[in-house]
Amino acid sequence: MGLYTRNVFSSFSSASSWFELYAAFSTLMMLLRTAINELIPPQVRSFIVSKLDVLFSKYQAKSNITLRITQLWDEFNGERNELFDAAQEYLPTKISHTFKSLKVGRLQNEKHLEFAVDTSEKVVDEFEGTKFTWKLDEGSKDECNGYGRCFFELTFNEKQREMVLDRYIPHVLKTYDTMKAQRREVKIYSRINNYWNASDLSHPATFDSLALSPELKKEIIDDLARFLERKELYKKVGKPWKRGYLLYGPPGTGKSSLIAAMANYLKFDVYDLELSAIYSDSNLKRSMKEASNRSIIVIEDVDCNKETHARSKLNGPSCNTDSDSDREGPETSTKSFTLSGLLNYMDGLWSSGGEERIVIFTTNHREKIDPALLRPGRMDMHIHLSFLKGKAFHVLASNYLDIKGYHPLLEQIEGLLEKVDVTPAVVAEQLMRYEKPDVCLEALVQFLKEMDKSNLE
Numbered sequence: 001m002g003l004y005t006r007n008v009f010s011s012f013s014s015a016s017s018w019f020e021l022y023a024a025f026s027t028l029m030m031l032l033r034t035a036i037n038e039l040i041p042p043q044v045r046s047f048i049v050s051k052l053d054v055l056f057s058k059y060q061a062k063s064n065i066t067l068r069i070t071q072l073w074d075e076f077n078g079e080r081n082e083l084f085d086a087a088q089e090y091l092p093t094k095i096s097h098t099f100k101s102l103k104v105g106r107l108q109n110e111k112h113l114e115f116a117v118d119t120s121e122k123v124v125d126e127f128e129g130t131k132f133t134w135k136l137d138e139g140s141k142d143e144c145n146g147y148g149r150c151f152f153e154l155t156f157n158e159k160q161r162e163m164v165l166d167r168y169i170p171h172v173l174k175t176y177d178t179m180k181a182q183r184r185e186v187k188i189y190s191r192i193n194n195y196w197n198a199s200d201l202s203h204p205a206t207f208d209s210l211a212l213s214p215e216l217k218k219e220i221i222d223d224l225a226r227f228l229e230r231k232e233l234y235k236k237v238g239k240p241w242k243r244g245y246l247l248y249g250p251p252g253t254g255k256s257s258l259i260a261a262m263a264n265y266l267k268f269d270v271y272d273l274e275l276s277a278i279y280s281d282s283n284l285k286r287s288m289k290e291a292s293n294r295s296i297i298v299i300e301d302v303d304c305n306k307e308t309h310a311r312s313k314l315n316g317p318s319c320n321t322d323s324d325s326d327r328e329g330p331e332t333s334t335k336s337f338t339l340s341g342l343l344n345y346m347d348g349l350w351s352s353g354g355e356e357r358i359v360i361f362t363t364n365h366r367e368k369i370d371p372a373l374l375r376p377g378r379m380d381m382h383i384h385l386s387f388l389k390g391k392a393f394h395v396l397a398s399n400y401l402d403i404k405g406y407h408p409l410l411e412q413i414e415g416l417l418e419k420v421d422v423t424p425a426v427v428a429e430q431l432m433r434y435e436k437p438d439v440c441l442e443a444l445v446q447f448l449k450e451m452d453k454s455n456l457e
């Protein structure tokens with residue numbers, strides 16, 4: 001009993017001395033905290049904390065994995081990494097939760113505010129109850145396609161390895177695809193200083209607003225719809241899922257308008273590839289590869305380039321732009337792409353990836369294009385856009401004058417259009433001359449009659 005009592009007392013006395021020690025420590029800590037708060041300015045305090053953070057994160061990082069997601073998958077070929085683009089669009093949607101700083105602005109020709117990750121601040125995303133840390137960082141100039149920050153680091157605990165690969169990254173990509181599909185504005189990309197620059201495709205053309213013969217319109221829409229529906233068929237028969245269109249016809253017959261209508265219909269972005277700005281095969285390959293999936297690559301006035309111009313017509317391209325004429329001649333001929341390069345990259349483009357690919361060539365002179373470019377398999381459908389005839393005029397009357405259905409002058413105008421060759425662009429201009437529809441149509445009748453008369457003279 002005596003021993004028991006002694007033990008209890010001794011353990012009590014040791015507990016009490018522990019308690020005293022704890023109380024003294026707590027008091028000391030409180031005094032220290034007060035002293036620190038009063039003596040050290042907050043900026044210095046947060047600096048010390050951040051340094052300690054870095055120090056300890058080194059030990060923590062042992063169980064962490066960091067994935068590097070670069071903007072270009074292959075910087076030499078310029079192949080784009082879609083996961084980077086996905087992160088770029090996905091992360092700003094976390095604005096309310098984790099961002100303290102975000103780049104925001106409105107670009108020229110765009111209607112909406114744009115948000116982008118631009119600082120090296122960390123962003124924490126939560127998925128299925130797990131936290132993932134993203135950081136945008138700087139790479140080398142080549143790696144960064146000329147811009148400052150060009151890769152994301154995605155950090156997570158190694159226990160989440162499978163989840164990241166099987167579910168989290170697919171979730172980011174899927175969210176990006178949905179955002180793209182929901183995005184109402186179709187983008188047009190132009191090549192400036194060797195990089196693609198995006199702006200909204202503000203061209204309002206749709207298939208409804210196009211003045212084309214109803215049969216041709218239906219044929220084009222059916223072809224596009226069939227193409228979109230046939231992914232599995234293309235796969236089954238081992239054909240790359242692609243389509244090439246050649247639009248040819250005189251200036252002002254609606255080639256550019258048709259491209260805009262196709263892009264607006266498909267919700268595909270447009271990449272306007274100007275051949276005169278391409279200085280080598282590798283530059284061409286890079287430009288084509290950097291175009292994203294589900295897009296339309298457009299090469300306008302394809303006959304205006306000496307490489308794509310038919311070899312048999314040795315009088316040279318019909319449309320001598322400054323840049324073309326600059327590049328003519330043996331000295332500068334090396335500073336260009338080659339026709340075989342263009343054919344190869346087009347074929348390569350077709351076979352890369354499983355996504356929809358559309359390439360459109362336009363020309364005012366189909367006969368001047370190298371036939372190798374036009375064979376089926378490269379240009380699947382040749383669409384002739386021509387002068388305004390018959391019922392197609394009704395579309396312009398509806399677009400410009402709001403005349404739907406019957407008007408006493410329509411029949412006379414249709415008759416005159418059969419006799420003269422006038423482009424939709426010229427007629428559209430006539431229809432904008434007067435406010436009142438009747439006055440406008442009357443003036444158009446006179447205009448067409450004069451054209452007809454001068455044709456006869």
Ligand SMILES: Nc1ncnc2c1ncn2[C@@H]1O[C@H](COP(=O)(O)OP(=O)(O)OP(=O)(O)O)[C@@H](O)[C@H]1O
Nearest residue numbers: 209210211212251252253254255256257424425428
């Ligand atoms: N088929 C059409 N339907 C409706 N509008 C048209 C059509 N063709 C031309 N237009 C009108 O004329 C303008 C010029 O047409 P567009 O630029 O599409 O012709 P284009 O054939 O591409 O000419 P170019 O060969 O000179 O580039 C358009 O903005 C549009 O207003």
